[in-house]
Amino acid sequence: MEYIMDNVQILYGPHLEIKNEYGVWIKNGEIYKLLPKEDYPNHIKCIDGEGKYLMPGLIDLHVHIMWDGSRDPVATLEEEGYEQMLIRAVVYCQNYIESGITTIRDIGSVDDIALHVAKGVKRGLIKGPTIIASGKTLTMTGGHDPFWARFVDGPDEALKGVREQIFKGAEVIKLSSTGGVYGRHEGEAVGNSELSMEEQQVICDEAHKFGLKVASHAIGRQGILNSIQAGIDTIEHGHDLDEELVEMMEEKEIAWTPTLYVYQQIALLDEIPAYAKQKAVEIVEKHEKAFKTFFDRDILIGAGSDAGSPCTPHTALLDELLMMYKFLPNVKEILKTATTNAGEILGRKVGQIEEGYRADFVLLKDNPLEDLKNLKLVDQVYVGGELVYS
Secondary structure (H helix, E strand, O other): OEEEEEOOEEEEOOOOEEEOOEEEEEEOOEEEEEEEHHHOOOOOOEEEOOOOEEEEOEEEEEEOOOOOOOOOHHHHHHHOOHHHHHHHHHHHHHHHHHOOEEEEEEOOOHHHHHHHHHHHHHOOOOOOOEEEEOOOEEEOOOOOOHHHEEEOOOHHHHHHHHHHHHHOOOOEEEEEOEOOOOOOOOOOOOOOEOOOHHHHHHHHHHHHHOOOEEEEEEOOHHHHHHHHHHOOOEEEEOOOOOHHHHHHHHHHOOEEEOOHHHHHHHHHOOOOOHHHHHHHHHHHHHHHHHHHHHOOOOOOEOOOOOEOOOOOOOOOHHHHHHHHHHHOOOHHHHHHOOOHHHHHHHOOOOOOOOOOOEOOEEEEOOOOOOOHHHHHOEEEEEEOOEEEEO
16 A cells, blocks of 8 residues: 655654645555655655645553443443453444544453454454553452452562463553552552562563563552552553652653543542542542643653543543643643654554654644644544545
């Protein structure tokens, strides 16, 4: 497949600079070259972009594709069998494509459902975004999100657990370093440390041997510290981040996926289970403060919606970006969290319109750099250079 996308306003490179004097030459699923019209080869087909805005496909770094985003997804999970959850996950793939989201990272799914859906997309059986999935989360016995956990206790079990997920096809490893807000009525607190630093270090070392990154669910301070010391790649949530922890993250080049919107939802809405609402209310202010305080530091911040979680539907990435913007009104820097930054966090050639990058891109009717809400105005979506939605 080879063509030139012509007559477009390109959000180019790592800084999303508008370029309108070039066409984008797509070849073998990649962005081969940007070139001026007078240099177009005669034998290459041109597609008229009609002056629309060509931007990188969006990336959501934190989703749970088999959850339904209702007020209580665990209740839905308990009512549905494996087959229904699998069907639900496949259906949501189309939602992502239609929203211009071309890559998602699924970090936590019952019975490794996300691994199967990811393989289906990769083999062309399902039309959807690229899915980078962990499958089960590595959690201590009785730890956070037990419904999709692979329980590990001690370094030997941690080693076996990470090897199992790699064997099953995981492309990222997820672990729980602390308790959480939603998932269990009793038996956990957000500040509680769960997997130890030693257990996490074994997981990180083994995952890194296989070239995989490790994401840590970490809300409380001690759990964040344990993950940083263990060599984690991304802190998910990070409510209790402080100056000392951020300096350590800068030194070790650890990224942060804040997932602001989901906690604001849980704290705000009355239909959320009461135990979760109470815990969320207690921590959202420090979450907001951490984001405002540390956004401009030397750490990569990526956008993750936690879609599938309570009142956080597939897709909620735009809601996450708008929440970020509410706290820090800088359109370009916020948009980079779901494009440039996210691609760098994944360690993949995605998230940019630049030579050598995968041809995942979206045509929008209006400029997203003027208003993030223009991300809703999706005209066409391409994954690997192939038109998947129009």
